[in-house]
Amino acid sequence: MSKLFIFAVGGTGARVLRSLTMLLASGVRIPNCDQVVPVLIDPDTQNGDVTRTVALLKRYARIHEALYGDGQKEKTGFFSQPMNTLAHLNTGGSEELRDSFVYDFGGISQPFRDYLKYNDLSVESQGLVDLLFTQDSLAANLDVGFRGSPNVGSVVLNAVVQSKEMRYLAQSLQEGDRAFFISSILGAPARPASRCW
DSSP states (O other): OOEEEEEEEHHHHHHHHHHHHHHHHTTOOOTTOSEEEEEEEOSOTTOHHHHHHHHHHHHHHHHHHHHHTTSOSOSOSTTOSOBOOGGGGOOTTGGGSOSSSBOOOOOOOSBHHHHTTGGGSOHHHHHHHHHHSOHHHHHOBGGGOOTTOHHHHHHHHHHHHTSHHHHHHHHHOOTTOEEEEEOOSSOOOOOOSOOOO
16 A cells, blocks of 8 residues: 655645645545655644645545545545545554644744754854854744744754654655655745735
8 A cells, every 4th residue: 555645844835735635635646646644844833824734634534534434435536535644544653643734843932042952052063053043043933933044944854854753654664655745945034913915
């Protein structure tokens, strides 16, 4: 049973995944794929794109289950492509995962400086960090995402590689499975609260 793992990073990833979900809802099938497993990755818990995409993914999974869950109906037509969370794969280790389409950053709600443990670094390392990141980047709170700072995002997202979700993915990959990453390199710059459209 081949699976397609889709890692959608940030608002861009969420928007692309939402479009793909709408295509799948219309009956489009991914060739040689028995199941789509999307994982949204964004520390910005208030990101509207992520929130809307999660709601759509949950709705899609419920409709698919209602239409095809009993196994009697041939899986062709609207909502026919199975889509589930990593935890729903029910392979060894899935019980440790949250049953969610969103990767859990564990509530990062600290400035980037604290995330790096800047004050604990050696003087030389602090100097290097000061060369690589602006004071604004170091002071930026991570719970709102990276706001146009891919250099900050690359450091924080490096933690994803060591996560239990990635370890689970690595041990559950089988021949024929595919992994696809969707991301924007730029990120959305911070904007004032009031905007004119």
